[in-house]
Amino acid sequence: MTDRVLIIGGGPAGLEAANQLNLLGYKPVIVEKDDTLGGHLAKWDRLFPEGESAETVLYKLIKPVEHTPVYLNTIVEKADKEGNNFRVKLSGGKEEIVSAILVCAGFSLFPAEKKEEYGYGIYNGVITSSDLEKWFKTGKGVNINNPSKVGFVHCVGSRDEKICNRQCSKVCCVTAVKQACEIREKFPDSEVFCFYMDLRMFGRKYEDLYLKAQNKYRVRFIRGRVSEVSEDFTGKVVIKAEDTLSSKPLKVSLDLLVLMTGMISNNSIGEISGILSLNRAEDGFIEPSDSITKMYDSGKEGIFLAGAVTGPKTIPETLSEARASALAIHNYLSNKALQ
Amino acid sequence: MIVEGKKKIWSEYQKDIPDDHYFYVRSCIRQNFFPASEKVFLDIVRDRLGLDFFETPHHTTCGGIAYHSDSIPQETLMTIVARQFALMTEAGYENYVCSCITSFGIYNEIINTWFHYPELEAKIRELLWEASKREFKIPKSVVHASDVIYKLRNKILESGKYRLVNKTTGEPLRVVEHIGCHYSKMFPSKGVGGAEYPYVLTGMAEAWGGTVIDYPERRHCCGFGFRQYLVQANRGYSLSNTHKKFESMAPFKPDMIITNCPGCPYFLDRWQYVIEELEGKTYGADSKGIPVFTYEEVAGLVLGYDPWDLGLQMHQTAVEPLLDKIGITYNKEDKYKI
Numbered sequence: 001m002t003d004r005v006l007i008i009g010g011g012p013a014g015l016e017a018a019n020q021l022n023l024l025g026y027k028p029v030i031v032e033k034d035d036t037l038g039g040h041l042a043k044w045d046r047l048f049p050e051g052e053s054a055e056t057v058l059y060k061l062i063k064p065v066e067h068t069p070v071y072l073n074t075i076v077e078k079a080d081k082e083g084n085n086f087r088v089k090l091s092g093g094k095e096e097i098v099s100a101i102l103v104c105a106g107f108s109l110f111p112a113e114k115k116e117e118y119g120y121g122i123y124n125g126v127i128t129s130s131d132l133e134k135w136f137k138t139g140k141g142v143n144i145n146n147p148s149k150v151g152f153v154h155c156v157g158s159r160d161e162k163i164c165n166r167q168c169s170k171v172c173c174v175t176a177v178k179q180a181c182e183i184r185e186k187f188p189d190s191e192v193f194c195f196y197m198d199l200r201m202f203g204r205k206y207e208d209l210y211l212k213a214q215n216k217y218r219v220r221f222i223r224g225r226v227s228e229v230s231e232d233f234t235g236k237v238v239i240k241a242e243d244t245l246s247s248k249p250l251k252v253s254l255d256l257l258v259l260m261t262g263m264i265s266n267n268s269i270g271e272i273s274g275i276l277s278l279n280r281a282e283d284g285f286i287e288p289s290d291s292i293t294k295m296y297d298s299g300k301e302g303i304f305l306a307g308a309v310t311g312p313k314t315i316p317e318t319l320s321e322a323r324a325s326a327l328a329i330h331n332y333l334s335n336k337a338l339q
Numbered sequence: 340m341i342v343e344g345k346k347k348i349w350s351e352y353q354k355d356i357p358d359d360h361y362f363y364v365r366s367c368i369r370q371n372f373f374p375a376s377e378k379v380f381l382d383i384v385r386d387r388l389g390l391d392f393f394e395t396p397h398h399t400t401c402g403g404i405a406y407h408s409d410s411i412p413q414e415t416l417m418t419i420v421a422r423q424f425a426l427m428t429e430a431g432y433e434n435y436v437c438s439c440i441t442s443f444g445i446y447n448e449i450i451n452t453w454f455h456y457p458e459l460e461a462k463i464r465e466l467l468w469e470a471s472k473r474e475f476k477i478p479k480s481v482v483h484a485s486d487v488i489y490k491l492r493n494k495i496l497e498s499g500k501y502r503l504v505n506k507t508t509g510e511p512l513r514v515v516e517h518i519g520c521h522y523s524k525m526f527p528s529k530g531v532g533g534a535e536y537p538y539v540l541t542g543m544a545e546a547w548g549g550t551v552i553d554y555p556e557r558r559h560c561c562g563f564g565f566r567q568y569l570v571q572a573n574r575g576y577s578l579s580n581t582h583k584k585f586e587s588m589a590p591f592k593p594d595m596i597i598t599n600c601p602g603c604p605y606f607l608d609r610w611q612y613v614i615e616e617l618e619g620k621t622y623g624a625d626s627k628g629i630p631v632f633t634y635e636e637v638a639g640l641v642l643g644y645d646p647w648d649l650g651l652q653m654h655q656t657a658v659e660p661l662l663d664k665i666g667i668t669y670n671k672e673d674k675y676k677i
Contacts, residue, residue, distance in 0.1 A: 122345055123341070238555040
């Protein structure tokens with residue numbers, strides 16, 4: 001047996017697991033398909049519910065593992081079990097012999113252009129929550145010029161049977177509330193509308209943020225889905241929606257419409273689950289062996305899971321799971337050593 | 340507007356439209372509303388382009404209007420449609436092309452229903468056999484006649500005499516395209532360009548020199564909507580739908596409207612007259628209306644047909660402003676010649 005552990009994915013889950021495995025005396029190796037570490041967190045500006053800097057959080061995750069070997073722009077091509085080890089072939093002709101594999105392949109954001117009726121990629125005033133976050137962080141990517149009316153559409157690509165994504169993406173509700181407050185902070189004269197199905201403020205302090213959005217920032221929450229988006233003669237975005245609480249149809253002209261794209265399973269999950277023969281659920285995420293007591297367990301000996309690879313999660317949940325996975329790997333390898 | 344985004348969607352919704360050998364079925368109502376459109380269609384595809392389009396006098400209504408006004412059950416509708424398919428089968432054709440958007444929706448709905456519920460198809464086969472001793476094959480291809488003109492749009496342009504261009508300014512005419520709701524809203528993949536940004540009429544208008552307007556109420560119903568109009572008490576609702584569309588498109592200053600449904604050109608044309616009478620409001624230039632056309636009529640104009648042979652004198656909203664913009668020659672005295 002070796003003391004090497006392969007971590008597939010260099011996002012928050014992979015980074016935190018690497019840190020914990022280092023502390024436990026193992027030698028983690030991170031394989032990341034992109035050219036930087038951090039996953040989606042690296043593209044984000046601020047985090048709910050209290051507006052922590054994503055950059056600071058990422059620094060806290062990367063700093064402890066700065067000496068951990070990392071393969072960037074690399075994917076796993078093959079993994080064969082050889083005794084107690086795995087012989088893993090990586091892209092670029094590299095190879096690793098490891099005793100355990102931790103899958104932290106993360107998630108993708110729903111491609112908003114698939115909801116054709118919302119006009120993403122068609123109308124200039126329609127952007128995604130990810131575009132907005134990039135703009136908050138860098139001021140680049142989209143053109144936002146002192147908008148007077150801004151709308152947020154919740155549940156774009158999640159809780160939607162029509163596009164075959166039934167699952168709740170979990171984090172979009174509070175992200176929309178956070179971004180709505182940030183828009184009001186940046187543009188104090190603007191009016192902001194959130195079109196929602198349900199507001200799932202499940203986490204600690206989320207409800208406080210929701211209350212602050214109403215009391216302090218005067219964000220208007222409208223319970224109803226947007227049915228279609230178009231553009232008027234002046235280039236404003238025109239949306240049709242229904243206010244289901246007052247049972248009235250609405251038509252609103254906006255300068256900016258933000259689509260809260262949901263977390264969905266990505267191609268990496270598909271590829272790695274094929275290579276490692278892991279089970280995928282109907283929603284495309286990997287199915288753990290026990291979704292109550294062993295979210296980290298893939299059901300395959302020596303292969304573990306952490307983070308959004310098993311479904312949408314917040315960053316604190318992801319980090320907790322990464323620590324749990326590291327401990328599970330430690331227990332697995334300790335037992336193997338005793339045998 | 341990001342045109343590249345639309346082009347991407349259009350590229351994803353391209354349907355297979357056979358080249359030739361079609362069984363053609365007419366609409367119940369178009370020959371009353373716009374009497375020359377179907378004749379011109381057959382004239383173009385058969386006589387000008389030499390294609391094989393067969394039709395039979397034994398063809399009947401598809402039952403769509405009765406179905407959508409809740410007058411007949413679905414099994415009756417299916418049996419009527421099964422008979423149409425039997426006529427096609429007996430004539431030796433596999434490609435079915437219909438003039439009516441309602442029928443197009445009905446055919447797609449029924450074939451899709453039979454695919455998911457084969458026992459229902461078996462039941463309808465029995466009912467048809469009991470009623471008429473006929474048997475049928477499901478068409479290999481079901482297309483709308485506007486799909487065919489879309490496919491032939493460049494050939495039409497090649498033999499065309501006129502283009503959708505303002506002869507005075509040289510600018511493309513500003514075209515509102517309006518597709519029938521049942522063309523692709525039920526089955527987006529069955530329509531050229533899909534449901535949200537349909538391309539079938541846009542493709543024709545652009546090929547023939549025009550530029551298409553995207554206005555906020557583009558997707559809205561023309562105002563027909565079956566029970567909105569068929570129930571007399573609802574007709575104000577029908578009118579208000581059409582009114583909403585015109586208010587929305589007016590700032591874009593359209594020169595013309597092109598449609599592909601039996602009801603749409605009728606309501607967009609006739610209700611303009613009613614709005615003018617009720618409110619004194621017109622939506623075209625010089626206090627005139629916006630001329631409304633079927634796609635066959637526009638194809639006919641491009642090809643140089645005499646406007647009165649296309650039946651344009653049957654339009655409530657005068658078409659002459661558009662003819663003059665393009666520079667189409669016509670004899671005013673012939674307009675009402677019998």
